[in-house]
Amino acid sequence: xxxxxxxxxxxxxxxxxLKIIESTIYFKEVxxxxxxxxxxxRGKTVVNLFYEPSTRTRTSFEIAAKRLSAxxxxxxxxxxxxxxxxxxxxxxxxxxxxxADLAVxxxxxxxxxxxxxxNINIPVINGGDGRHSHPTQALLDxxxxxxxxxxxxxxxxxxxxxxLNSRVARSDILLFKQMGxxxxxxxxxxxxxxxxxxxxxxxxxxxxxxxxxxxxIYMLRMQFERQNRKLYPSVREYNRFFSLDISRFKKxxxxxxxxxxxxxxxxxxxxxxxxxxxxxxMERIKISEQVSNGVAVRMxxxxxxxxxx
Amino acid sequence: xxxxxxxxxxxxxDRIVKRIAHEIxxxxxxxxxxxxxxxxxxxxxxxxxxxxxxxxxEKTKISYGKLDISFYRDDINKKIKTDFxxxxxxxxxxxxxxxxxxxxxxxxxxxxxxxxxxxDFGRPKSIQLVVLIDRGHRELPIRADYVGKNLPTSLNxxxxxxxxxxxxxxKVSICWI
Numbered sequence: 001x002x003x004x005x006x007x008x009x010x011x012x013x014x015x016x017x018l019k020i021i022e023s024t025i026y027f028k029e030v031x032x033x034x035x036x037x038x039x040x041x042r043g044k045t046v047v048n049l050f051y052e053p054s055t056r057t058r059t060s061f062e063i064a065a066k067r068l069s070a071x072x073x074x075x076x077x078x079x080x081x082x083x084x085x086x087x088x089x090x091x092x093x094x095x096x097x098x099x100a101d102l103a104v105x106x107x108x109x110x111x112x113x114x115x116x117x118x119n120i121n122i123p124v125i126n127g128g129d130g131r132h133s134h135p136t137q138a139l140l141d142x143x144x145x146x147x148x149x150x151x152x153x154x155x156x157x158x159x160x161x162x163x164l165n166s167r168v169a170r171s172d173i174l175l176f177k178q179m180g181x182x183x184x185x186x187x188x189x190x191x192x193x194x195x196x197x198x199x200x201x202x203x204x205x206x207x208x209x210x211x212x213x214x215x216x217i218y219m220l221r222m223q224f225e226r227q228n229r230k231l232y233p234s235v236r237e238y239n240r241f242f243s244l245d246i247s248r249f250k251k252x253x254x255x256x257x258x259x260x261x262x263x264x265x266x267x268x269x270x271x272x273x274x275x276x277x278x279x280x281x282m283e284r285i286k287i288s289e290q291v292s293n294g295v296a297v298r299m300x301x302x303x304x305x306x307x308x309x
Numbered sequence: 310x311x312x313x314x315x316x317x318x319x320x321x322x323d324r325i326v327k328r329i330a331h332e333i334x335x336x337x338x339x340x341x342x343x344x345x346x347x348x349x350x351x352x353x354x355x356x357x358x359x360x361x362x363x364x365x366x367e368k369t370k371i372s373y374g375k376l377d378i379s380f381y382r383d384d385i386n387k388k389i390k391t392d393f394x395x396x397x398x399x400x401x402x403x404x405x406x407x408x409x410x411x412x413x414x415x416x417x418x419x420x421x422x423x424x425x426x427x428x429d430f431g432r433p434k435s436i437q438l439v440v441l442i443d444r445g446h447r448e449l450p451i452r453a454d455y456v457g458k459n460l461p462t463s464l465n466x467x468x469x470x471x472x473x474x475x476x477x478x479x480k481v482s483i484c485w486i
Contacts, residue, residue, distance in 0.1 A: 026393035030380065035429045038380035068380075 002308075005117045006125045006301055008133040009174040017142070017178065020300055024143050027303070028296035030067060041070035044306050047100040049075045049092065050127060051107045056262055056291060057127050057136070061104045064298035070306075073100065088112075089119055096120055102306055105129075110167075123305040131167050131226070137261055138171035140297040142179065144290050145216060148257055152179050158210040159201075160186040160242060161220030161269050164193050165227065168261045169220055173199045184210055186242060190231040206241045211251050219244055219260045219269045235268060245271045252284070260287045310467060310484040316460060317481035322441070325457040326355070329439055330362035332455050333408060342406045342434065345373035348423055349394035351412035352376075354472040355441055359410065374398035376409075381422035396426075403431040412470040414440040417451035442481060444468050 003016055012020075030038055046065040050058050058074070065072045075095060086094075092103070102123045105113045110130030117124035128134040146152055157176055163169050163185055176183050177199070185196070186204045196203065204210055211217065222238075232238050239245070244258070249271070252258065258274075264287070266272035278285040317325070334340055340363050347356030353375055360373050377394040409423060420438060427436060441457040446464065462468060462483065471480045 023393055026377065026379070026395060029396055033430070038429070039425070040380040040382075 003304065004123050006135050006305070007114050007117060008126065009135050009138055009171045009178070012135075012178075014178060017139070017175070020139060020297070020304060021143050021146055023304070024293070024296045024300040025147075027067075027299040028293070030299070031292070031296060037067055037069060039069045040303055041065070041068040041306055044070040044101045045073060045099065046070050046302065047073045047075060047095055047103050048127075049077075049095070049103055049105045051077050051088075051105075051112075052128070054106055054127070056294065057106065058104075060291070060294045061125075061127065061136075061298050061302075064295050065302055067295070068299055068302060070101075070302065073098075089116065092116055092120060096122060102302065125301060125305070128167055131165055132170065134167040134171050134261075135175075136294070136298055136301065137168050138175040139301070140290060140294040141168075141172055141218070141259060141261070142175055143297050144259065144286050144293050145257070147293070148286065149215065152181070155179075155181040155216065156184070156214045157181050157216040157218060158184045158186055158204075158207075158214040159218045159220065160207055160210075160244075162191050162222050162227075163187045163196070163220070164191045164231070165223035166220050170199075172218065173201060177201075184214070186210055188232050188238070188242065207244065207248060208241075211248050212253055214253065215256050217244065217252060217256065217258050219258070219264075221261060221263065222265050222268045224265075238268070243269055243271065244274060246273060249274050257284055257286045259290060262287060262291065310469070310486065312469075313466065313483045313485055315480060315482045316442075316468075317458060317479075319479040322457075322479045322481070325441065326358045327362055329455045329457065330359050330366065333359070333437075333439075334363060334366065336437070336454070337406060340367045340369055340371060342404075343371055343408055344400065344402065344405045345371060345408045345410060346376050346398070346423075346427065347373065348409070348411040348419065349375055349377040349396075350475070351470055351472065352410045354474040355412060355439070356408075356410040357474075359408075359439065372400045374400065376423055376426055378419060378422040378426055381426045383418060383422070398430055401431060402427065402433050404434045407433045407436045408439055409436055410439045412441050413468050414438075414443045414451075414453050414456075415446055415468075417447045417449035420451050421449050441470060442468055 048058055048061055062072050104125045104127045106127035107129050110132035113126040113129045126135055159169050173183050183201045185201050186207050264270055345356050345360045347353040356373055360371050375397045377396045379393050437454040439455040440453045443456045443459050444462040465486050467484045467486050469482050469484050471478050473479050
């Protein structure tokens, strides 16, 4: 099963997805050792090219590579020759001339990562491109669900919030559907993309319609930075129909879990007090667990792509 | 793969397990400071059997762990390796005498990887190696302390080891590749 790049979820088949998810368990075990490092990718160089601000994805890739003993080069566009007028592809080719083995790329434009991967000869992992795709987030979400429920049968999941601007939601829906989950969306109509029929999910107008029945409540981040006009009347109105407050949190189905890709806007999509209860509610609130699992999934992906060259 | 000859049957393997158990106790003057580490995957059933036998002889309990050396291999660029197994060492190995167990000793590269992996978990007092079959063709200066059977082989042969716990029967055979 030849897999060169991880650009979007629809390029992965079910067998490849299962292989990646099942391998992740063994990489996670490395993270629980006293000495959290193995020499698996010694001598390899991973370059992080992040054209968009990111804390967790970039540091997650960086630490994943370091745990496997690869060298990491972080590229920051603000200090680079892009300012001097060099094109993005030329910048990337310059970096690759320094003999990198794999590139992780994030960019504000959908399709940018695909364009770069078509023009360079090393494996590329998409760290998020515009509104298009964020495959590593979707895979870590799937691993978190698999680890909690110990299976992927009959999972019902509701994805709640800003669908329009969310590459996480697009990748998650594609992946969850492929694994046979029932996926619902809960989204104000103004934040619902026109192309939703492509995903074939049922949309609800209030979180109350799904809160008691779903195994997973997946809250999305309100992406203020991508909204150039106001698409809902007020925070109060949004809270009334779409936010997770304490009383809704208590209504969640027995054994169900709460997820969020982070960073959370406290008081917008989730009541801040729920986040503060995470330590006592590890079985239910998986937001920090998602971050931990992100490192393990990325180790699995780096190893997978770099071990078959 | 076509089988050429059976080398060990069930009772042969049983006798070897018992002999090696005695040798380990003799060499270490008891079993006080011993811990067992089996190399995934075929080292595990052999570890369990020898450990069990020593426990019966010595009337004691001995810890044992499982070691997967996938992350320590030196042939990462040569083949796609995604069938990992769990590493489970739920105890301190510092200052212990480790009995490292694998089914077949061949080039020595697996043992080299296992030694590196063990050192990342701590500094044992000593490491002793048990193998069921030593088939020769070493590429590294590594030898076993306890050998079930020395089996001279050619490079176009393959040694197949089967355990009841994994394949449903106890048997070692030489096969043509």
